Amino acid sequence: TTTPTKRKEKEPFELDFLAPLSQPVADALYTPATTNSTISMPKAQWKSKTRNLLPDDKHFNSRQLLRLFLKPKARMGSRKAGNG
């Protein structure tokens, strides 16, 4: 764990505000993107069909499979057990 903390400690020192810009940094700063599209999201992703919303949750649960339609209070359990 010492190495990463050390590295982080060093960074602020290395960020010498007075030193001239190093070449790679300068390059990074002054190389504009060749085209707009290289740094932008593809247009296809601009629109989301679902608006990133969940579908309507119908809250299906196993209880719906364990009871009769006509007598929702009665469980089918007993008969199932009898059937093996």
Next chain:
Amino acid sequence: LIINLRKIQEACCYEPTNPKKNQKQEDFEESDFNEELGRCAIRVLAVKKSEPVGDRIVRFLGLFLKHASEKDNALVEPEDVDTTEALPETPASRLTSHILSILLPLLTVKDKTVRFRATQIIAHIVNTLDSIDDELFQLVRIGLLKRLRDKEANIRVQAVIGLGRLADGGDADDEDEDSDDEVAGGILEKLLDVLQNDPSAEVRRSLLLNLPFTPGTLPYLLERARDLDAATRRALYSRLLPALGDFRHLSLTHREKLLRWGLRDRDENVRKATARLFRERWIEDCAISHKPAEDEAPPPGQVSAPRFDALLELLERIDVVNSGVEGGIAFEAMKEFWDGRPDYVDFITFDDDFWNDLTPESAFVARTFNDYCREAEGNKLQDMVEDKMPVVTAFAFFVQKHLNVLIDDVRKVALQDQDDAEAEEDTVQQEFCVEQLLHIALTLDYTDEVGRRQMFSIMRGALALAELPEECTKLVIEVLRTVCGGNAAGEREFCDIVLEAVAEVHDTILGEDPTQEDAEESFHSARSELSDELTPTKAKKNQKGGEDEDSSEVDEEKAIREIMVNMKCLHIAQCMLQNVKCDLEENNILVTMLNNLVVPAVRSNEAPIRERGLLCLGLCCLLSKVCIGNGYNLASENMTLFLHCFTKGHDTLQIIAVQILTDTLITHPSLLAPPPATQDASTDEPSPINPLLKPLTKTFLRALASPSPSLPLTACLAVAKLLLLGLLPPASSTEILKALTIAYFNPETAENPALRQALTYFLPVFCHSRLSNAALMSQIAVSVIGKLVVMRDEAEEEEEEMVGWTVVAGMIAEWTDGRKVVGGELCIKDPGERKDGAEEPHVILATEVLERALGAGCNKDERKPLLTLLSKLHIPSTNSPDSKYQAVSQEAFQTLHSLVAEAVETKLALDATSRNALAKLDAALLKRIGESDKVVASTEA
């Protein structure tokens, strides 16, 4: 470390503040300073975004600029307070402009770190400063808007943070010139678009928390309650909504939806956040407004003491009369409320005044409190509810009282010629109160005989009143069932009482014989009238109608009344039948009811009556005893009738028919047994098939394919039950399972989420519950894929979206994975303990896949998904150590291997992945067969 960093910061701080003071005297130094600071800002740009130092410097820069401009403005303002010009130029504003103009062109460089930092600094400056130069503002706006579409999500996040403020600014200053409003409006519009469409949840989340609350943005913000990302949903409930201010400003629909979505979210943390919002924030909004003015507001962070009136208002604000019906969200909300507010649980009391002056809200408080305590574990709450609730006799008195009020209300409304909205509203509220009381009555302890008898006679009296609304009727019947006691004698008494009430209701409404006969007699008269079907009543009607001037009108009124009587009687009967389980044939009174009330109703021409009649008949079938001897009972007798109702009936009747058929089959599985072999064995016919089977299967398949939205769901649930219980013979099961699987992948069912979700649950459960089920799935998989290939072509033509083949193949492979079948979990960990036959489904599937893929009729489009599926199957290269558990025969492996070999030889696979999969399978099988040969050899030796 940090101290060093601070020193750097301090040094920076010192440096700029010093020249700033000098600026006043020596103007030329300002540009030097600006130059210098700009140079420093540039240094930050290359700092990676994971580096906290970078963020700190950005924050420092912002803070400094803010501080500097405040100082500057303080110096300038006193002199020109009323200048209408734009804000005066100051050294700080010039510095800001300088930095911004350095950064702006960097927003579009290639390096993403630089883009990120540049966006971050600009966004930060925008958020810390009150004003920027107009010209630059435009550039900033355009620059940030472009970053809204950056490839990198975290850059979009920064752009969103910056623009959120800009959208806000324009909106707040309504007096600004129009162009500014338009600018803000334009930004807002774009941001709302991003809020809905950005693929990154992080971007949506920071936008959610950075947009201004306005009536215009609110719907968009609240819509995020259903965001795909759980953390975003949680942010809405735990951060945005509590900060939003009084919840009473939200519309009723919004409150209800937010509660419903939040409390029923699939993510537990969202549910928790919603529950807290309800029981801590919303109740507090109400509590504060009910607090007497002289009381001090609680210190921030603390909650107000419990107040009954606040709780009542909270319930009123969520429209408890509607949200408190069965299945409504108010239940869950109140359960969470009691659960998280023990102070309220202790505080609440119910005295006589409370019960005398019930409102929907207070009745709901009592009912949910009662439910909460009685369902709670441990004696403490159970004892508490016993203490706080009145004794049964007293409670019965209150029930009676409120029932009377309700009946009076109903009568009043019925007598009114014009619609009186207020009176109707009162009735609805009173009905709700009575329902709550009856719900409580269902939970009481009736060991006290006096109380029991009292409740019994009240319920009995209430049931005989034609005016009793339906939901109350249902509850009254349930209470009666409870009060009568659970044994067979109790059930018999219960049936008697209810049917007496049916007769009484019948007489009251028809009003033909208002003189009170004794109950028994009036019941007989009711029965006779009904049993003779419509003819006698019609005759009477005609007699009376003839005397009247406009007889047709009276006739019509009569007919309507008659329908109402029937509906009411059938409803009572239906509720009763739902609560009994005796043998129908042994209870004469039920048989009479069946013949006199139900059977005529089934034949009625009025659709609603026929529906209810059919329901009752179905319920009777469930009660009917199966006579194994002759295989003949009410149910078997009526199966064809139910099938007929499906074929000829309208939507609702079809649903009822499917439900009855399913329930009857579940209750009487013997109905599907193959008929006993015929005595004369002369015919060579294969084993006889139950004649019901074919039309039944057809009915279910037709229902599944129906265009109506609810019928396929009912059918899906129906066959799901039948399949899970293993009630259908293989041929039907195969056909139905195929239909279900295809429906699952069919793009058309996407519009029926309830059906989709039921299938999502059912298919894996079915396949993994029994090995034979998984095997069944592997038998149909290939033909399902064949169908899907065709379907995909059609879908492409109609530009519908269908899931990719990898997903389809993955799901089928998973469903048919024998190791996942219940009891097979161990095998995944330890191949040595392979479950008996666990690999069978995949071996079957692999064989089927190859047979099809090698077949002449298989084109490229179909072969590809088939081979994808093949590569996902698991066929181990080692035998089970104990050869007696070898469920899959050697021949099966030999067959499969020769198929694989053929596939390799003919270069069936076109792409590398499938080729590798085939080669791997080939090697595995070779090894395995070789191994078995050895085992065989060694045992033979």
